Amino acid sequence: MSKKKHLKKIELVEKQTSPIAKKHEKTYKKGDRQVNKTIGQSVINGFLFGDVQLPGLQFLIKYPLLFTVLPLIVGIVVFFYAINASDVKPSISLSEELAKAQAVLNSEKNYSNKEEFNKELLEAGNMIKNVISKQPTNAKAYISLGVYHINLKQADSAFYSFQKALELDNGKSYISQNAHNYLLNSALNYGSIMIQQNNFQNVVDMVHRALRFHPKNEDLYSMAAYAYYQLGLIDSSRIFYKQVLSINPQNKAAAQYLNILSN
């Protein structure tokens, strides 16, 4: 028999499937199905019970350094992205500058030499203005600026600074609380100075601005009522004294003035 014929015969034999072969074939196929089922089941089991190797790790095994260097770079990229994406850019040096300026403003009693304090005060003012120029939305800086103006006895400028702080903070935090208190005090302070200088129109203007933030403060209404009276605007004065009494019915001075105006 030639080699070719011999090979053909072998092929034919191989093609024939004896019952035994068929049985094994079925088993093999059944085994395939079983193997497939086992893989699927094991993935589910692995997910439920945590017992199967994570897929896709072969890539990392080929390039192991990716496992270390890549997270290092990802961390740096995420970090710098966060810094650049942030709308507000804080600054350590500016925060420090502001803190130093505030410390000077709070420390007049610690200076033995008035001239030295005045010099430091002016420097503190420049530092605060520098912070504001670089961080125009820094509400805390505006409060410091207001306190600076109070130290320089510039109540009007102080008032505007506190007003700005309130607008920037918008009542979100303790800054607003502080700004409210400072604003009220500087308005009253300014009002007192203007009254001493007989500059009553300025008093009225200031009180109206302050009332936006302190609509129920009897001292502001009292001050405005007096200023209106001095300006000869009796009706307005009467209205404001009535307002004082509606806030504090026990206010004897307001009741007395109202009585006088009514008569």
Place this chain on the structure above:
Amino acid sequence: MLALTGICIYMFSLSFIFGIMSVRIMNMMFKLTNDRHLPFTIQIINGLAIISIIVSILSIFIKTSLVTSVFLFVVSLIYCVIDYSFVSKEINKIIGSFKIVSLPGAVLLIVFISYFFLLAEMPSTNYDTNLYHSHLVKWHENYSAVPGLGNLHDRLASNSSWIVIAAAFSFSFLDIMSFNPLSHFLFLLISFYSIGGVNNLFRKNFNASNWIRSFILPITLYSYFFPHIGWVATPSPDVPTVIFTWIFFCFAMQIIEDKRSLQLNTWTISLIFIALFVMTIKLSGALLVLFPFFVFLRELYLKRYISALMVPFLVIVFIVPFLVRNVIFSGYLLFPYSAIDIFSFDWKIPVEKVKEMQIVIENWAKFPAWFRNVPEGATLDNMTFFQWYEVWLVNQTMPYLKELLTSIYVLSSLFIVGFIIYLTGVFTKIKAISKHYQENKEKMLAYVVVITIAILSFLFWLIKAPDLRFGWGVIFALAGILIFLPLQMLINMLMKSRAINFPQNAQTALYFLFSIVALYLFFSIYGDMRNLLEQRKAGMGSESYWNTMYLPPDYNISQLELEIVNGYKVYYSGTSGYSPIPSNNSRTSKKVFMRGNSFQDGFKTIEKE
């Protein structure tokens, strides 16, 4: 939030690289052959320990700023390139063992990562961070170790490698803010470690170490989210001391379960690393140093003299930078312990001040001013130990503390009694006990060593400085070991006798139920935490919350006053926070002078007559 996430990813990968370096160092020093890879968390802690040594040494000579950060980054890359084959092998070992997290584990992972993002929006809840931690970090960012810094304020002489690491990862040189990622990093670390324990339990590995690891999960949440403990956004050394103490004892149990002894290998040496690292963070973790001492004695007993000598060498490498910095800051080897007084530098803090500080720390822990239920006229001096203990216990705020401590006392006593009975059985050659001893000698010794160190650490805490925040670590570690070790033995006995054999469906149901419970707990606690966050935002002020999606809240700076002391300006406030240098928490003593023209030259106290 994103910025902190980036820093944490960076810290994890840097620590991982240095962790592989630590394995290489261990193999070289102790002549070890290739061992199974270390668990991922342990690798990270080893790496962090190496980083702490490097930054502590550098901080003696240069400020912890740009150069330090660049140095760490460059060294890690160079190491990866130079030792490429070893690094690849180690990574392949770790990758090969990575498996899918189980469903309960995956749910817990999502829950805890969500809490991480919530934490990233919160400012510090730790009182001492405003008192001196943040200011100390600032000193490290701007100056190398300043001689006699403790003269300015005794708290500034508190030397901890954790504060130096805080400065190394604050990236303040970018002049944006001093980032404060460490407590967030630790939260992730302990979460991964503990969830690994949950995972193993659901893989039917009921070893005690897995129980203890899982048990630590709810305690971690409690620690971070209840403000009187103050773990959020703080570089406080209390947090890593507690967390690494937990990990030390869990890992020790894991080693004994896996290797049935504490024989020298990379795993045991990692325990030495952790013990020494904790000691350089806070002295309240000092007793963990008994473990390296045990290893040293064991190696001597086995006549492996070279390995034995490597242990004190490791101790020297860890402890010497710590001691040198102590001497620079205060003039004493250990601060505030004036007993070891061997130097006479001009910047040394006066000994009376050091003794006073030691008494203040101990007395504050034993009998703080905030105790309310105090018998009339009672003081520390006129009470016996048991009288004091009653008063101390009544005034603690942690729920069920009395029950927890009672169980520790009872179980520790049972352990000691049981051990004595066992030893008696061995020496009197009772057959069953002697046989058991012969088969399990190393394992028994290992358990005895670990439990003894835990009990001694607990007693040290109770006697010296029983403030809960110092003892949080050892209390739960010891309670965990004493409760779960017998539990493990019981379950293993039942499993062997096939008394416990869950059918597959019951297991699946159990896992789904666990996941639902975990999700429920998340949503119920999440609501409370969001309210807490809103309250803090309102209280702290908008400038402390720049833009929490991208940047975290900054350290606080209080309203300062300025005084001029002996020719230099000092800022002060009740709690100075991250205030300009130099700052103090009270008025500076008129006896404190600068040693030179710059703050880097340091400070000294001159007792004027």
